[in-house]
Amino acid sequence: MISTPSRLRSLLLPALAAASLLLPPAAQAREAAAPARLAKVVILATGGTIAGAGADAASSATYQAAKVPVDKLVAGIPELKNIAEVRGEQVFQIASESFTNEHLLQLGRRVAELSRSSDVDGIVITHGTDTLEETAFFLNLVVRSDKPVVVVGSMRPGTALSADGALNLYDAVAVAASADARGKGVLVTMNDEIHSGRDVSKAANIRPDAFKSPWGPLGMVVEGKPYWFRLPAKRHTVNSEFDIARIETLAPVEIAYGYGNVSDTAYKALAGAGAKAIIHAGTGNGSVSNRVVPGLQALRAQGVHIIRSSRVDGGGFVLRNAEQPDDKYDWVVAHDLNPQKARILAAVALTATSDSKDLQRIFWEY
Numbered sequence: 001m002i003s004t005p006s007r008l009r010s011l012l013l014p015a016l017a018a019a020s021l022l023l024p025p026a027a028q029a030r031e032a033a034a035p036a037r038l039a040k041v042v043i044l045a046t047g048g049t050i051a052g053a054g055a056d057a058a059s060s061a062t063y064q065a066a067k068v069p070v071d072k073l074v075a076g077i078p079e080l081k082n083i084a085e086v087r088g089e090q091v092f093q094i095a096s097e098s099f100t101n102e103h104l105l106q107l108g109r110r111v112a113e114l115s116r117s118s119d120v121d122g123i124v125i126t127h128g129t130d131t132l133e134e135t136a137f138f139l140n141l142v143v144r145s146d147k148p149v150v151v152v153g154s155m156r157p158g159t160a161l162s163a164d165g166a167l168n169l170y171d172a173v174a175v176a177a178s179a180d181a182r183g184k185g186v187l188v189t190m191n192d193e194i195h196s197g198r199d200v201s202k203a204a205n206i207r208p209d210a211f212k213s214p215w216g217p218l219g220m221v222v223e224g225k226p227y228w229f230r231l232p233a234k235r236h237t238v239n240s241e242f243d244i245a246r247i248e249t250l251a252p253v254e255i256a257y258g259y260g261n262v263s264d265t266a267y268k269a270l271a272g273a274g275a276k277a278i279i280h281a282g283t284g285n286g287s288v289s290n291r292v293v294p295g296l297q298a299l300r301a302q303g304v305h306i307i308r309s310s311r312v313d314g315g316g317f318v319l320r321n322a323e324q325p326d327d328k329y330d331w332v333v334a335h336d337l338n339p340q341k342a343r344i345l346a347a348v349a350l351t352a353t354s355d356s357k358d359l360q361r362i363f364w365e366y
Helices: 004-021 025-033 070-075 078-082 101-115 132-142 165-176 265-272 293-301 339-349 356-365
Strands: 040-047 085-094 122-126 149-152 187-190 193-196 219-222 225-228 253-257 277-282 305-310
Touching (some): 040 070, 040 101, 040 165, 078 085, 078 165, 085 101, 101 122, 101 132, 122 165, 132 149, 132 187, 132 339, 149 165, 165 187, 165 219, 165 225, 253 339, 265 293, 305 356, 339 356
Parallel strands (some): 040 085, 040 122, 122 149, 149 187, 253 277, 277 305
Antiparallel strands (some): 187 193, 219 225
16 A cells, blocks of 8 residues: 555656646756856965976976966866866965974964865865875874865976876865765875875875875876775874864974984984984884984983884884884884874874873874
8 A cells, every 4th residue: 555645746746747847948957957066175375396387398307396376276277167166375385395393283274274164165285295295194183174185296397298286186176076085084186096194105206106105095086086995094184182273383303214323313412402202213113223222212211202113115014012122111103104204193192192102002093
């Protein structure tokens, strides 16, 4: 037996369809052609190669970074209007090797402010590639929003043959405009791939396929459409215990590099200059030379945190109490984070805690 609501629907649907045919042809066409609302995306420009210019088209590795303003970047890609309502804002105009903690904080606060706006669906940040991975990870830790935030750069200036910046930026806007990108943390789009801002690092300096994630990309972009293959497993953005609104300054954290015949001179100098933590960029499994161990023990006794990372590219993974007795020395291991990303996490984490066990928990979870 058909229920009364079902019977009513069966009677009303043909009537409604017939009624629509009584509309004037122009009205019928408007209803059929009514487009979905385009997402509103803000592009925050900070400079870098994507805003660079070379002397001629053959200059792909020799150029001046941070020359082209954001309005010209946007105007150079008219296809953007087909995928989003885009507006640009020039935050900085610098090469990313000159990024400081203050730049990170200023950018983070602006991203957080925009993410709270009902008039913004997604945010794209154009950035130099030298420290792009650090900025992306920082934002991944401190911006408490599920709206897409996408960091993008280029390996060649826009004036070069086969410049990659325009397509990279188009892909970034496509991802930022996608509802499917929500809740996946801060993302990086380079060379048609979508990476987690936590994982990705610059692995080459003169090729467009320079950015790699040791555990693989999250997805890819084809003709303006994102395709997803995996999700981030670590805590980020809305699930983070850190919030840019509560961070006034980042803790001073430095990096010292391990190598054959290394001494403890750099570690002592960095601690003497005020570092609250030192990231040891060790060989292999974050290994520490026996010539350096006593010096690092002494620094820990003085209150400086020692965090063992690995200088290995493409998947350095530091195991606690392997190679060194971390429990005995009260040291922290950086898990799979490379030295530069370990510095970012330590600088953020030390604004909330100075307990070594809590720091180790944070490195496991983020």
